[in-house]
Every structure is written in C-alpha cells, then in structure tokens.
Amino acid sequence: MATQHSRSAARVMMAPAVILLLGWMLIPLTMTLYFSFKKYLPLRGGDLGWVGFDNYVRFVSSSAFWPSIQTTLIIVGGVLAITVSLGVLLAILLNQPMWGQGIVRILVIAPFFVMPTVSALVWKNMFMDPNYGLLAHLWKFFGATPVEWLSQASLPSIVMIVSWQWLPFATLILLTAIQSLDSEQLEAAEMDGAPPIKRFGFIVLPHLGRAITVVILIQTIFLLAIFAEIFVTTGGAFGTKTLSYLIFQRVLESQNIGLGSAGGVYAIILANIVAIFLMRIVGKNLDA
Amino acid sequence: MARAVTQQRKIINTAAAWGIGLLIFFPILWTILTSFKTEAQAIADPPIFLGFDWTLENYSVVMERSNYARFLWNSIIIAGGSTVLGIIIAVPAAWSMAFVPSKRTKDILMWMLSTKMLPAVGVLYPIYLLFIQLGLLDTKLGLVIVLMLINLPIIVWMLYTYFKEIPGEILEAARMDGATLKDEVLYVLTPMAIPGIASTLLLNVILAWNEAFWTLNLTAAKAAPLTAFIASYSSPEGLFYAKLSAASTMAIAPILILGWFSQKQLVSGLTFGAVK
Amino acid sequence: MGQIQLNQVTKSFGDVQVIPPLDLTIEDGEFTVFVGPSGCGKSTLLRLIAGLEDVSSGMISIDGADQTMTPPAKRGLAMVFQSYALYPHMSVRKNIAFPLRMAKMDQAEIDRRVEGAASVLNLADYLDRRPGQLSGGQRQRVAIGRAIVREPAAFLFDEPLSNLDAALRVGMRLEISELHKRLTTTMIYVTHDQVEAMTMADKIVVLHAGVIEQVGSPLELYRNPRNTFVAGFIGSPKMNLLEGPEAQKFNAKTIGIRPEHIGISADAGDWEGVVGVSEHLGSDTFFHVKCDAFEHPLTVRASGELTMSYGAKVFLTPDQAHLHRFDDQGLRLG
DSSP states (O other), X not given: OOOHHHHHHHHHHHHHHHHHHHHHHHHHHHHHHHHHTEEEXXXXXXXXXXXXXXXXXXXXXXXXXXXXXXXXXXXHHHHHHHHHHHHHHHHHHHTSOOTTHHHHHHHHHGGGGSOHHHHHHHIIIIISOTTTOHXXXXXXXXXXXXXXXXXXXXXXXXXXXXXXXXXXXHHHHHHHHHHTSOHHHHHHHHHTTOOHHHHIIIIIHHHHHHHHHHHHHHHHXXXXXXXXXXXXXXXXXXXOOOHHHHHHIIIIISOOHHHHHHHHHHHHHHHHHHHHHHHHHHHHHTOO | OOOOOOHHHHHHHHHHHHHHHHHHHHHHHHHHHHTTSOHHHHTOSSOOSSOSOOXXXXXXXXXXXXXXXXXXXXXXXXXXXXXXXXXXXXXXXXXXHHHSOOTTHHHHHHHHHHHTTSOGGGGHHHHHHHHHHHTOTTOHHHHHHHHHHHHHHHHHHHHHHHXXXXXXXXXXXXXXXXXXHHHIIIIIIXXXXXXXXXXXXXXXXXXXXXXXXXXHHSOSSSSOOHHHHHHTTOSOXXXXXXXXXXXXXXXXXXXXXXXXXXXXXXXXXXXXXXXO | OOOEEEEEEEEEETTEEEEEEEXXXXXXXOEEEEEOSTTSSHHHHHXXXXXXXXXXXXXXXXXXXXXXXXXXXXXXEXXXXXXXXXXXXXXXXXXXXXXXXXXXXXXXXXXXXXXXXXXXXXXXXXXXXXXXXXXXXXXXXXXXXXXXXXXXXEEEEESTTTTSOHHHHHHHHHHHHHHHXXXXXXXXXXXXXXXXXXXXXXXXXXEETTXXXXXXXXXXHHHSOSBHHHHHHSSSSOOEEEESXXXXXXXXXXXXXXXXXXXXXXXXXXXXXXXXXXXXXXXEEEEEEEXXXXXXXXXXXXXXXXXXXXXXXXXXXXXXXXXXXXXXXXXXXX
16 A cells, blocks of 8 residues: 555665664674684684584583573573463452552562662572571571572572563563453353353453463563573572573683584574564464 | 442452562562661661661762762663664664555564574674774773664564554645655654654663673773673672662662653553554 | 546556556546445545555546656645544644645745635634544544645545544535535545435546446436446435346346336236335335345335335336336446
8 A cells, every 4th residue: 555656765764774683683693603613712822723513513512502401491481481470460460459559560560670680689699698688587587497599499599580570571561461351351251151260261361362472472582682690690500501601601701702603503593493483473463 | 341349359459469569579679778778787687677777878888989970871871872773763664664564564573573582692702803893892882783783673663563553544644735755754653653652762771771791791891881880799798788789779770760750651662562 | 727637547456456447537626426335446546646556557647747656745636534634743723734834835824824724614713722622523624624725736535424423424515515616626535425426526436346337427327327336326225126027028137216216006006016114214205015026125215104014015116217227237228
C-alpha cells in the first residue's frame, strides 16, 4: 500500500540502521573468525601463524568446555523458570483489588533499575557473606549453620541473584497482559461452571501465552550475555563458569586470542541456535 | 466490569502484595539503610534495622576516595548519548517498517533483533583492537557508539510497534496536505508518537546505564561510568559494608528516581509494545 | 478547474490485478460517486487518483496535464478520509491550517482562510479544541475544513460518512451536497451505500471487481440498468431478479421488476403466491411473497394502509412497461 516514491524513500531511511548493524555484526565477526584459525598470543610472541582448526579442537576438548555449556543452560533455564512462574503468580496477585497498588508496583519494579554490578556486590557481601551476611544471621537465629552461599551453593545463588533482577520485568509484562484480559470472558466461563483452577488453566494462561514468549525472548537475549554477576561474585570459580565467562578468561586472563576466538565462534553458533529457535516461536506469536 | 470484592479479601490481597513487594524491595532498602550506619553497626550481630546513629560519613568517604561526579557525568553522557543517537537513527527505519512494509520487513526486524544475541565476548577482542586503532579506547564517544549499536535493535523494535499503532491514513492525509517526507516525520509522526518515544528513551537509558560488559572492558580511568565505579568496590578491604552501601546507593539512585517518576511510560516501554 | 481523466489505468497488487484497464472522465465541477460492494476496487481507484498508490500502467491526467507520476502533495487534490485522519496533537485551527502551512502561505492569509472555513462549517467555537474533544460530526467537518481551505482542483471523499450514526449521516449528506452546490468544485465520492450515491451524485460510477459496470446519472441507472449487477445494486429494496419459465415468456434469461412496479391483489393476477413477512414503514408496506413460479420470494411495495396476514394467498401482476429484460450474460435486452 504505497507508491514507488515512498518505497524508495523507505529504503533510504532504513539504510543507516541496517548498514550500521550489518557493520557491527560482520566486521568483528570476520575478525573473530580470522583469529580463531591463528595461534595468537599478544603477550607471548604475538601472531604465531596459522593453525587450522587446532583452536576449535582445543577449546572443545578442554575440560572446562562442557561444564560451561551446562552452567550456561542451568542459569538461563533456571532464571527463566523462576521468573516466569513467580511472575505469573505475582501478576495475578497484583491484579487483585487492594490498597496502595501503585506503591507495591514501585517496590516490585525497583530491582530492574539496579545495575548488575551493584546487585551482585550487595548480594555477595551483605546477604550471602557467611560471617556478616544477613542470611547468615537469619540461619544462626534459627540455630542452623550459615551456608557459604557462593562456594557451597554457587550456581543456585547466582540463579537467585539474577532472578531477583529479572522478576520485575517478567511480572510487569505479565501484569499488563492480564489487565488486558476481557473480564467478560472470565465471567462467561464462570457462568459455564468452570471452577477457578480451570478458569486459570483454560483462559488466563492461554491469554498470557504471547506475553510469556516475549518474556522468554527478551530475557534469553540478556541472560546469555550475563557477565557482571559472575565477574563480581565468584569470578567464575565454583562451577559458575558460563561459556561467555570461559571465553572471557581465555581472551583477557590468559591472553590467548586464538583460543578465545574459537570459543567465540562456538558461542555465536550456540546463540544462533537459540535465536533461530526463539525467532520461530516469537515470529509466529508476534504476528499482529 | 469489576465485581465488588469483600472487604476481607481485599485485606488479604493487600497484606500479601505488600509483604511480597517489601520482600522484593528489601535488598535495596537494606543497602540504603546500611549506607547511613557506621561500619561497626553495619555488621552488628544481631543486625540493627533502624535504631542506629544515622551518619553521612560514608558518603563523604566515598566522595573523597573516588571522583563520583566524573563517573556520574560519564554515565549520563554514555547512557543519554547512546540512546538519543539510537533514536535518531531508528525513527526513520521504524517509519519505513511500519508504514511502507514489504515482504522482507519482518525478516529485517528479526535479523536486527538477532544481532542482539551475538555474544559480546565472542567479539570482545576484535572490538578492542578496533578501538585501539581508532583511538576510541577509554573514550565516552567509543562507548556511546557501542551501546548505541547494541541497543539499536531494541529501539527500532519498540518504535516500530508504537508507530504501527498510528493509523496510516493520518500520514496519508499529511501527504495529501502537501507535507514532504521530512514534514510528515517531523510534524505529524513524531509528535503523535511522543509517548512511545519517551518510553523507548527511558527504557534504553536504563539499559545503557546498567550495561556492565562493554563499560567495564572498554574503559580505564577517563571514560569509566558508574558500573566501573562500583566494580572498584568488589574486593573487600577491612570493614566496608557501609561504604559499599553508600557507593551502591549513589550508583543506583539517579536511575531509581528516574524510573520511579516515569513508571507509567516505563511499564509500557518494558513490554516492548508487544503486549497490550 | 478540475477535470480528471483516467486512460487505460490498471492496478495490480503482486500477481492480483484489482483494476483491469479502465477509462473514465470526470468533468469539471461534477459530483461523481464511485459505488460498489466492498472489495470492488472503488477505494483503490480513488487512491490512484490521489496519488497514494502508483498505477501499474495507464495515465491519469488532471486538467489535461499528465500527473501519473506526480506525488500526492503536488496534484492539487484534497482528500477526506474515512477515519477523518485528523492530527490528534493539533488544535482544530492547526489541523485546518496544516496544508496552508505546508504550502508556506503567510500567516495572515492562513488565518483568513481558516476563519472562513470555520464559519462555513460552524466550527468557529471549536477552533481551539483538540480533535479528541469533538463529536463524530464535528470531526468530519474539521476534515472537510482542512480540505476546502486549500481550494483544491477536486475533492476526494473516501467513505466519509461510514463512521457516523444514521441520523448524522443524513445531515452530513445534505451538508456535503450543499457545499458542492456552493463551491462547484469537482468532487469524487466513494461509498458502498447506494442511497448516498443516488441522493448526492451528478454521475454514478458503479464498480464491481475493478470493472466499471455502468456510468450515468442516478435516474438513468435506476431506469435503465445496463446489467443485472447494476439492476440489483441500485435501488432499495432491491429489484426482483427472476429466472425460469416465466422469464422465458419474455424472451429473457432473467427479468427484473422493482417492488413498486408490481401490483398485489387478493383475487386475480399473473403470479400466484403466499404472503410471508410484511414490513410496515408507515408510508409504505413491503410484502415478501413466495410464488410457486420462482425460486426466491419477491418484494412488493404497496400502500402503507394495506395489510395482509402471514400465509394469505395473493396474486401479483408486474407492470410490463417497467419490466427489465436481461440475456444469458446478464446484459440488458432491448
């Protein structure tokens, strides 16, 4: 529904964004691919020549590789499961009539504004510290031995911190979706004799389907890239090394650019698998 | 039509919601409270909730130790600059997608979004090299560009969903009324989309403000924003909870206040226009 | 001036040709109505004239000059949209002034024209309001005001009344007709409502599947429909289109007879039938009569005084002078 004139205008107006993103994607990607076939140690001799697929083989055969994939999936999956399920419950609660709804919403949304470095530091020191942390006090109060959260239960701890950061996001999107549910539908179901559980299962949950896909899509994008939370809390120790973090260590800590780049290519492949999978669902769900 | 709810149910709802709300907010509240304690009170056993000697000492220590104003200024420039630049580039693109859609529009949009999934670590070193070559390392401009690029897909997507709600007939009316493309975007589309643009702006300022990979890895002393300021507190040195809390409060306060004031626009922005 | 000529114009969306080659001339000062069922291509045709869509082939000229490739802003036409398409962030005054501002007219002249339009359209009291604060009818007037201040070569209306309620629609219909008489500017008006077409048009263009079925004055179309489609589309209630042996008696595939051209009697007549539902409008009564001779019931118009009970036996007699005959292709005979 447009003229030749407006179509060519559209192409011109789209160009800057497309060209910038294309450059942003292709230039570093090409460089990463280039380095991944080299033995390249900037601090120990620099460019030591082509090595074929050596880096790729070494990266996968390193004992840290599979655990890092596992860790990545546990963190992403765990956070998604917690935020979506708690988010649905919280959204339903916040949708009920109450006093001070606006203030409660402000309280719930707050963690989203906290930068990851701050939340990681605060959780690590003031809550999860085995000597002075608030959780340690709580455990002692009940006569239990304080847990050394970030070493004994490192992965669940990180999942918890990240879930705290993302729960507001999930809740708010789901709340907005619930508010758009036509109450006549629920009343009709009630007239048809559906008990509350069934009304939730057959009407509320399907209505939230689209919102849940949005939550999953957006959060996955950000969760795959989690960095500060691990950097600040465990530094990748105690089984919290995600694929991203492993590559980060190869590149920055051991300054092995070739190996790190090969890892980067793996990470890009993993991200693309997830992306294709998500885009399929979302593309279908977002047709509006 | 909302039905009348019994008073009792409303009381239960209120109690439950406030309880959970406060629980979620508690870590922030605790941080703010601790920032006004002395270091000894901060680790007192049992913990002191309100009955402590309120002090501003931690804030002055933090101010002395690091140049808070410069970090803050860097954060403002980087978050604000990258977002504004992103919006300027995204508005025309979103206009094209929303009002002159083609068969490929959706694919382009999805492709843009997929660039967001490129793992940053995968390209850290190349970007690092490029930055050295271009003299962008540890500059605000460099971070403005990078954060603009990583948020551009989200900005385009959000603006696209907002623009799509504007009836095309209004833009056609402007065209019939003799408006050029520039007039159409400037005098008709943009003013009509102000709420959507505001939401986009706010959300992306927050995302850029809190971004902690590129800001930590591409800056040193000069251009470091608040994420780096706070990261310098990651290694404990003696009694430091109160000071850590003061620094944390100072890092999150600006965005927390901004976020609370603009809650309404934000909620609509947060849903990325995908949920109504 | 505002003579618009379409020469072998076609339009395709992808592989689908929505408008096969089409010729049409709209004379200066004429009130032309494009009418047809939804999806017949009438709005597309209007948008082609406006320049909001490109023609796939052919030529559009305005006042003799080829404007086929001219962007909408430069064609000197004004359009009133179905949704009114007012700028919600501007006051009524700014809305009406917008085309003048785009033309870089000086402020004094803009003010003069806006005030002029406002007084013609009874909008003087609302100039500082936003569109959101106006009723449907007032919004419609603002949209018209925005069109008339430009003093265009022609006005294009795209189903402008379809969002108004029935009572307002009748009023606005009169206002637009009145405006046309006063301005004597060419107007092209798209509607799916044949009543609007009949009451407003100098010339009606009946469209069906992108093809012009007939062009003519309202009464020409009413009296001499060129084919069964026009016959069935123009007039309310619809013309009775009848097939079968009775039609063959008149040497036609189909015969058409309007409800007012059928006599109804309890005693004698050509076709025997049974009364179904009767609709009493006060001034007239419409009977739906099921005749054995025909597959579908006939609609018959009778005086408002006449009553007949459901299921009563009646006889119908067509007025032969007003009987329309159509051939196998649905084209008019004789």
